[in-house]
Amino acid sequence: MSTQLEATRRQMRERVVIVGASVAGVRAGQTLRREGFTGSLTVVGEEHSPPYRRPPLSKELLAGTIDREQVRLGGADDLDAEWLLGRRACALDLRRGDLLLDNGERLGFDGLVIATGAAPRRIPNPAGLDGVHVIRTAADCLALRLRLTSGRPRVVVVGAGFVGTEVASTCRSLGLEVAVVDPMPYPLAPLGPLVGRACADLHRDHGVGLHLGRHLAALEGHGRVESVRLSDDTSLDADVVVVAIGVCPTTRWLNNSGLRLDDGVVCDESLAALGQDRIVVAGDVARWPHRLFDGRFVRVEHWSNAVEQGVHAARTLLTGSAAAPAFVAVPSFWSDQFGVRLQSVGLPHLADSSAIVEGSLQERRFVALHTDRDRVVGAVAIDMPGALAATKARIMADAQIVDAVPRTVGV
Amino acid sequence: MNRGRTRVRVDRDLCVGNAMCRAMAPRAFVADSSGLSVVADPDAEGPAALWEAADNCPVEAIEIHGIER
Numbered sequence: 001m002s003t004q005l006e007a008t009r010r011q012m013r014e015r016v017v018i019v020g021a022s023v024a025g026v027r028a029g030q031t032l033r034r035e036g037f038t039g040s041l042t043v044v045g046e047e048h049s050p051p052y053r054r055p056p057l058s059k060e061l062l063a064g065t066i067d068r069e070q071v072r073l074g075g076a077d078d079l080d081a082e083w084l085l086g087r088r089a090c091a092l093d094l095r096r097g098d099l100l101l102d103n104g105e106r107l108g109f110d111g112l113v114i115a116t117g118a119a120p121r122r123i124p125n126p127a128g129l130d131g132v133h134v135i136r137t138a139a140d141c142l143a144l145r146l147r148l149t150s151g152r153p154r155v156v157v158v159g160a161g162f163v164g165t166e167v168a169s170t171c172r173s174l175g176l177e178v179a180v181v182d183p184m185p186y187p188l189a190p191l192g193p194l195v196g197r198a199c200a201d202l203h204r205d206h207g208v209g210l211h212l213g214r215h216l217a218a219l220e221g222h223g224r225v226e227s228v229r230l231s232d233d234t235s236l237d238a239d240v241v242v243v244a245i246g247v248c249p250t251t252r253w254l255n256n257s258g259l260r261l262d263d264g265v266v267c268d269e270s271l272a273a274l275g276q277d278r279i280v281v282a283g284d285v286a287r288w289p290h291r292l293f294d295g296r297f298v299r300v301e302h303w304s305n306a307v308e309q310g311v312h313a314a315r316t317l318l319t320g321s322a323a324a325p326a327f328v329a330v331p332s333f334w335s336d337q338f339g340v341r342l343q344s345v346g347l348p349h350l351a352d353s354s355a356i357v358e359g360s361l362q363e364r365r366f367v368a369l370h371t372d373r374d375r376v377v378g379a380v381a382i383d384m385p386g387a388l389a390a391t392k393a394r395i396m397a398d399a400q401i402v403d404a405v406p407r408t409v410g411v
Numbered sequence: 412m413n414r415g416r417t418r419v420r421v422d423r424d425l426c427v428g429n430a431m432c433r434a435m436a437p438r439a440f441v442a443d444s445s446g447l448s449v450v451a452d453p454d455a456e457g458p459a460a461l462w463e464a465a466d467n468c469p470v471e472a473i474e475i476h477g478i479e480r
Contacts (some may be wrong), residue, residue, distance in 0.1 A: 061471030304469030389428030
């Protein structure tokens with residue numbers, strides 16, 4: 001360890017506060033401890049329950065093939081931290097170096113990890129109809145599961161992204177009638193038409209009613225939802241509506257803080273909040289310039305990104321952003337639908353074209369390579385395990401490393 | 412540690428070669444020719460490093476049996 005690093009560690013951070021008790025916050029806390037931070041650690045989490053894994057919420061936990069205890073997040077128990085669960089941070093005061101919590105308490109810090117994640121977007125429900133669900137938390141999941149397992153409700157899923165398509169798959173596995181509505185012409189639109197059409201075929205083959213190229217116009221019912229009306233005036237019967245139209249980063253509590261916000265907290269490439277040396281950001285809430293993609297500012301909502309950024313942000317907090325390396329992990333995620341494993345690496349949505357380079361659409365096993373002006377920016381594999389590691393390497397090789405974006409200077 | 416009964420497994424259907432495990436427990440995990448992680452010598456790393464690797468696998472591809480946290 002360099003003497004400079006030791007000095008930084010000595011002088012800094014008697015007290016680190018982590019806001020957000022999901023995976024990014026927990027992995028940040030673990031990393032701080034692993035790398036020798038012995039000061040006090042406080043974790044503030046809005047939910048009352050201890051940390052848990054989110055990927056199973058739209059799949060196994062919703063299907064009931066695993067239970068609540070089985071989604072507990074490993075590694076959270078031995079953090080040696082003070083846990084303030086059921087508490088929300090309401091404001092950040094940079095000058096005082098403290099946070100205001102929703103119970104009026106102020107919490108001082110020497111170092112701060114912002115890992116507040118994101119909250120699901122909702123649709124207007126002016127009549128307050130019952131039966132309209134989102135799925136973000138374990139409590140959301142279990143509330144929805146209760147509905148899905150009471151009688152045989154007809155389900156309409158609004159949004160054909162990952163959560164929406166996974167929920168549709170789970171509903172079919174429960175034997176329920178399900179329709180999916182999305183304004184795009186195919187599901188999983190950011191992954192491009194090849195993958196999207198394969199996903200549409202998969203869902204149709206398994207009895208999902210796809211209503212694509214249309215959006216939801218209104219929820220209808222008396223007291224509880226009975227049907228939804230689409231933009232082309234189609235009406236679909238619905239006992240349960242699941243709204244899966246994406247998320248918004250949870251930054252409202254930072255509105256008057258002076259931190260730069262722009263669809264997330266804007267960071268430098270080391271994941272320090274722009275211009276702040278003792279505040280780092282990780283997970284769904286972080287927007288940072290990605291060196292492998294021309295330094296463009298991105299925000300990534302994958303579970304894997306929250307894990308990797310939690311680790312990286314903690315290190316940046318320990319070393320100071322000037323000495324910290326850039327966060328350059330290649331994003332990756334996976335999804336399971338109807339027994340088919342979909343994996344993605346890179347940022348396929350940046351592509352201007354995609355082509356199948358292995359397997360075929362007919363077999364429904366393929367690798368689609370996504371390129372932007374002939375440069376590889378991502379790949380998606382359908383039921384082709386192990387196929388993507390090479391693509392990751394190629395993305396890293398193809399990247400034109402841009403000059404570092406200013407670290408501690410506001411832009 | 413349960414030497415000999417140590418069971419560490421990388422699910423190759425899940426692994427996409429993020430290499431976090433290789434950073435956290437470098438003697439236990441190595442890359443194969445396709446860039447995926449495989450188990451090398453799990454007994455060469457302590458339980459803490461193995462669990463760190465499993466916890467920090469971004470795609471939760473590492474299974475550990477028979478080793479206490």
